[in-house]
């Protein structure tokens with residue numbers, strides 16, 4: 001792994017980070033979560049992870065194989081973690097990047113999925129993949145539909161299974177396979193994020209340690225007119241969503257995607273109204 005990923009600090013001008021994303025398909029940004037948020041979030045999810053077994057089934061055998069049986073995972077984070085729902089989901093760093101990358105291609109963007117992935121000893125490297133391939137029916141080429149990231153909740157080292165990324169692969173022909181020297185390892189201190197486009201090839205790295213867990217959280221956003229990986233309305237149902245900030249509700253998809261001003265229509269209505277208003281009125 002000899003390729004490299006451009007590296008920034010979270011206070012860097014957003015335009016520089018966005019340019020890096022467009023140019024290389026991936027960037028590492030240090031200090032996205034400050035030490036205080038990181039410590040509180042880790043403390044909040046410790047007991048959740050303690051109740052999760054890495055040996056479980058997923059929705060089909062292909063996904064069973066993809067995740068393997070050495071990884072503890074939590075999704076539906078907005079319902080399970082107040083710190084996630086109020087501070088991480090709504091983090092202005094992500095808002096800035098989503099505004100720049102996804103904003104031109106939708107009336108509003110939404111959370112796709114937030115998924116803690118605690119990769120334990122023996123976890124193999126994932127298959128190299130593009131996250132946007134979950135929307136395989138989308139014709140190509142297409143405008144950017146997804147902004148993805150993996151947030152390091154512990155220090156990401158190569159032997160612990162730091163995310164492997166193929167910089168520049170967002171511009172490749174579909175059939176091109178990466179060579180070993182085209183891979184880069186996203187080593188980074190806890191609180192950093194490797195941010196990448198949906199079209200960038202990457203994989204969770206192999207955990208070669210005997211006792212270390214690579215705790216990270218995939219968090220990705222998608223244009224508001226695509227179906228999300230996590231069913232956010234069911235994972236964070238109305239009785240919980242109504243207790244969250246309006247911005248969180250919006251990012252969970254509780255607001256209509258209204259493209260009428262640009263000549264389109266609306267999506268996600270309830271009783272032909274905007275569900276976020278019905279939620280505020282206690283009607284859902």
Ligand SMILES: [Fe+2]
Pocket residue numbers: 129130131202203
């Ligand atoms: Fe992925």
